[in-house]
Amino acid sequence: MTDPLLRVAERKIPRVRQSLAKRHKQESRFRFYGIASILSVMTFLVFLLGAIVTTGSSAFLTTEIQMTFTVDKSDAELSSRSLIRQALRDEFTEVSGREDRRKLYKFLSEESEYIVEDKIVAMPNSQRQLILWLPTGDRVNQFSKGKLKLDDKTGFSQSEYVWYKALDSQGRVRTTFNWRFFTNGDSRNPEVAGVAGALVGSILTLLVTMSLSFPIGVGAAIYLEEYAPKNRLTDFIEININNLAAVPSIVFGLLGLAIFLNVLGLPRSTPIVGGLVLTLMTLPTIIISSRASLKAVPPSIRDGALAMGASRTQVVFHHVLPLALPGMLTGSIIGMAQALGETAPLLMIGMVAFIVDIPGGFTDAATALPVQIFLWSENPERGFVELTSAAIMLLLVFLFLMNGLAIYLRRKLERRW
Template sequence: MTESTAPTDPRSPSGPSSGSTASAKEKMQASLARRYAAEKRFQAYGIGAIILALAMLVTLFVTIIGSGYTAFVQYTVRLDVTLYPQDIDPQGTRDPEVLARADYQGAINDAMYSLFPDASGRSARRDVRALVSPGANFVIRDMVLDDPTLVGQRISVYVPLATEFDQILKGNIDPAVTMRTIREASTGIPWSLPPGERLISENQGRYLQQLVRQGEVEGSFNRWFFTNGDSRQPELAGIWGAAVGSFFTLLVTLALSFPIGVAAAVYLEEFAPKNRWTDVIEVNINNLAAVPSIVFGLLGLAVFLQFFGMPRSAPVVGGLVLTLMTLPTIIIASRAALKSVPPSIREAALGVGASKLQTIFHHVLPLAMPGMLTGTIIGMAQALGETAPLLMIGMVAFVVDIPATPMDPSTVLPVQIFLWSDSPERGFTERTSAAIMCLLGFLILMNAAAVLLRKRFERKW
């Protein structure tokens, strides 16, 4: 007789499904482990990307600051200059035009010769004159124009050293001498290069060493960098002319782009019918925001300069070009700010009897204005850093005078940086980095203002 086998309880641990249950659990745990590992890898990639970006940013700032911080210091030499009336103002009229044309270089040369009485001969005197910046006469000229009573007096004045000696004392260049040799050596300078390859002559090195030992040379805050316009001499070149040109350019840009951009955004968002034409306009506005900036420069060259005959290299033309470039950004930001206002605000205003125009200007615009101003500030910051469109309209010209009106020839900070970066002198290299630091400072302030403005007036709904 055959024995019967009892059926196995599927709930029993030794049942046939226990193996499949354990296998499914293991698979689930393995899947979870893989997903957790993938999540950790993704977090690691994100942290690595942030660290890499910060490292690049730190490298950028360290490079710029390391190359440009010396531009804020200028080495000068103290001279006792006698302003003889027969040389400065023979007629005694104190006419500003006569004082501006006077021979101040001769007075500077006499003061330099008195410091080195042993420098005899044409070559030695030429080496003495080369110690001082060729533009030092403008420093004394400005002093006399500000105070004509100085004529006939003996004055003590600090004038800038020539760029070669200024850079040697700063330790930026070392063709045959070092800063330590100049400052501390009491004997002759150990020249390591042949005379034809030296930046300065042996006599000039000895004269500079003598001035340093006598305490006639000192390094002080470089006020000329912030008060002068451009110059062929690095030690006298400054950013004030470019800063004023940037101010006038941005003033024209703001005066045109903000009202036009806000008006266009209000019309498109609140009044324009939704049809094919408005769709085409919206698409073109979005596309214009991505157009390369140099295209706007070509447009300004063809329209404002060639067709309308406006002055070349003027801030008013630069402002018009940058207005065209920033309008799409301001319109898009303004429309987004208008969309962020809840519809209940409009419905409530209309419900109490306000017209649509009153609803827009009395209720919607005040609530959307923080977002509009934020977009405008960001657009202006973008305009401040633009170079390509302004190069096309001639703002790359060498301009020494400080512009007084938006119609005067001028340049802007980015273009000034471009001009200096193309100069081989080490003095212009440090001024390029210093101007970049100033420009970055302005951009950071403008972006910080946009953030603070948004935080201050933003409404949460």
Template sequence: MTDKIEKMAQEKRARVRASLAKRRGKEGRFRFYGMGSIFLAFTFLVLLLGSIVSQGYTAFYTTEIRLTVDLSEENLGIEGKPLNDETLKYLGYRSVLADAIFDAMPDVTSRGDKRELFRFLSNGAEYDLRDRVAANPDLVGQEVEIWALAGDNVNQFNKGNIDGSLPESYRQFKDKHIGWFNQLKEDDRVRTVFNSRFFTNGDSRDAELAGIWGATVGSFYTLLVTLALSFPIGVAAAIYLEEFAPRNRITEIIEININNLAAVPSIVFGLLGLAVFLNFADLPRSAPVVGGLVLTLMTLPTIIISSRASIKAVPPSVRDAALGVGASKMQMVIHHVLPLAMPGMLTGTIIGMAQALGETAPLLMIGMVAFIVDIPSGPLDAATALPVQIYLWAENPEKGFVENTSGAIMVLLAFLALMNACAVILRKRLERRW
């Protein structure tokens, strides 16, 4: 009998050990699958960021060509004209630049070749020279050495984005152009400099002149309107629902709808903005104020949900203590609950604003997709936004706009990372543990 019991116990221990081994094997496989998933996701993220950076970092520098321009009155066509600001705007800067680059390359003699050589200069070179002379009229009558902005093909070839080893028929920058470029480089007439225009200019048809400043200002005004509306409305709605609203069927329906609105596709809010703010209210199309109103509707559910969660996290003892010393319910909420819940509210608001910063679809629906060169001076001026600017550039097949697209994506990702970092730091610094 004792042997039989001992045998049964041994069999039971064997079954338990086998079960434990099987369970540990399952846990090990699950851990492996989890680590593999994380590694795979991280690999795809690195590949994506690597692709963006490899194509976009060249947008942050540009090419210039050194020229000696003759700003004599004869070349500028200024004889007999008064030397004032109005006159200096409309002088022959184009012909002065053409003569300068022809003098730099005297071997180029045919009319067709000269026309192609002149395209080595960007249209912006003429405006730069005009602005320089307008700022310093004493330059008239002198020979001045300048660094003129190169055209897009020259710029892309200098950056290595045009492969000179490809057959000539596969590229716009022909063999003779490469020879001219090499000659200019041997004469120390080519340099690479930081592309400040990318950060200070608005949009342009010329890739080397296009910048993100106009879209950045448009995004700023759009987010300013969004923040000014969504934060107070969202916080007020959260306070009412958590502290004052009666628990009935109507309140339940409101809460369900708020949760559902957080999952509605953003383009639906764009359609709503198109129907209400543009067609019905007749607000200006492509204006940041309309974009801010649309993004306010989209951001409100996120702010309300996060604000309600922050209010719920405040211990009931804080409310009881405030009411116990004679505070009214409103005083209890304003002076005690709200300050303690504010860190979570601000964190949710920053995350919602970061989400709004990256939205494109609702802004496309309200017309913020227009080609706008001027920098907006207010929320009622026509403008575009940074994500929409990226969308517009992505549709252009020119190599200059390809690098501009990736460069703008890098800037947008930097803004998003900064906003999320601010949310994390704010939560860590201000949150209280109970």
């Protein structure tokens, strides 16, 4: 006689198999959707980075022309501009029209005047001849890199091409590494514009931010986690800290404009004001990450220290804080990386100004790297397109380094319980 349970099981086996097959198909579809999502994100990321690198890599090269000048330092009317223009006219004597002369004078960058002037001041009185490699104008620079086509209407004109080939045939045109991109401040001329001023401004701003936000954030986290009583007031403070972490960054810029500039009267467009604004913005992130690091320390550490006769302050600062410090540093570095890429709050406090000189202190007028990218993206000249992409590449390098440092510290110093 057949067992009734076996008969029931035999009837249910097909339905069980159908259910298993259906679940396996669902899991396969879910796995496919996940892989497709990851591939689409990676494709977009590669396309984005590829476009930035392709556009910005040419900014690290620049074109220079060798010029020879005959200098008479006793001439009272001697000026670098007239010296450069006279040398160009002597080089191309056939140029006579006003429009052609204007194009010829733009063959060299306006920055060449300051370079020649500095060299004339430094040269000895006995020297009469001056040979210099000078930066070309933006049109010549872009044509040399293949970014400007030979076209009389919109591109490189035929007359400019003839002058360029004449100099090139004499070996007086060269393409070299663009050190000015790393050593110069901002400029109206893209061929000599650099990120040194913005980079120094970002570093000074982050120094102010780190020196204020880390001790204040860690101190607030220690108090809330280890000392503060659990009541409505502390609950209200915790809720507001979590809410501040989600507030748009431009709100902190408005707060800095209202308090630091209008009420306290601090100097506009300076790293100290930018650092104060970014401190307000990064404090919630540092407090939240620091509290999470303190919570991750096992209660047995506290209990063991108390059992050995340590006071509450000794428990916190001698035992708990050293174990939680790696997580705090990681959260702080991530907060600094976020602050490095912020633009909106700095725009509100005036760090969008055109700054040529490299700042020498915390109260000097300065701008920041993200703001410099924003300024260059609005300029119409062709050269600023590649400068914008090159500055983005530099900003991404710093962000990758800071996030890599945070990951390294977390893996190197963090203890697993």
